[in-house]
Amino acid sequence: MELTENKYNKLIIALSVVIPLAVAALFFGIKIEGYDFSFLPPIYASINGATAICLIGALIAIKNGNRAVHEKLMMMCLILSACFLVMYVIYHMTSTSTEYRGEWGVIYYPILISHILLSVAVIPLVLFTYVRALSEQFDKHRKLAKITFPIWLYVAVTGVAVYLMISPYYGQ
Template structure:
């Protein structure tokens, strides 16, 4: 077996493990409330901003690669992955110190909110292996596969980032003070 095949198999195992462990750990930690810890209520606007910045940087990364600037593209994608990890840590921290906020809107907006929220949650789970697999193809210099996967991964990742901001904006009036 060639070195690239061996490395790809290792990546695939790691991607599978991370793609399972991250959502399971988030779900488990979501139910944990830390006693006697100050509520981290200041985090939602910060992690919503992180989602917005991620969306902008994803678009900039696509523009960079379309202009042939692979180095800037790679740097921007690395920043997007780091921002996504930072978001995840803040999101978990907030939910471990605060009760979940219920959306208070009425009528059709309630359905719109829950549609956006549920699609955001499902796709935020699905995007983990997609981003990692797409990234691994670039890392392994399999740029044809990278481009093919990126054409699918990019719009979903962008949707997750943008809907994260929308969910925050829709629920922010109902956060406790």
């Protein structure tokens, strides 16, 4: 069991560095011209909402002792998060970033900044939590999940909030 966790540690650390660096690179000039993926933001915002719902459902399932439902919902959360990431990267590789021009910047920017910072932190947390469950180290899994869950839920919910706040400015 410990072997499974150790086997994945290097991969988790690599992904935890490479993913944020790749996403950051999108904002510093990596653009592919000639494609229109402007339809993606409401889709990936909806995926964030679905992730939040699945996370809450998974928590309820495990609290009620329904491990099978918990596992399925958590797998759905991982799939949804991967889909979000792919769509987010595609959109930002092909589109200019939208500038927020609303009156609520004092609310928008703290939410956006905390969302970005915690979305970076949640990558290794989710992956380490998952590997601990996979390796049947359920005590360690539960302990880390108590930290991971609220952060992942916050990232999912604030992803929707950020989209709703900036969506009036898309295409302007």
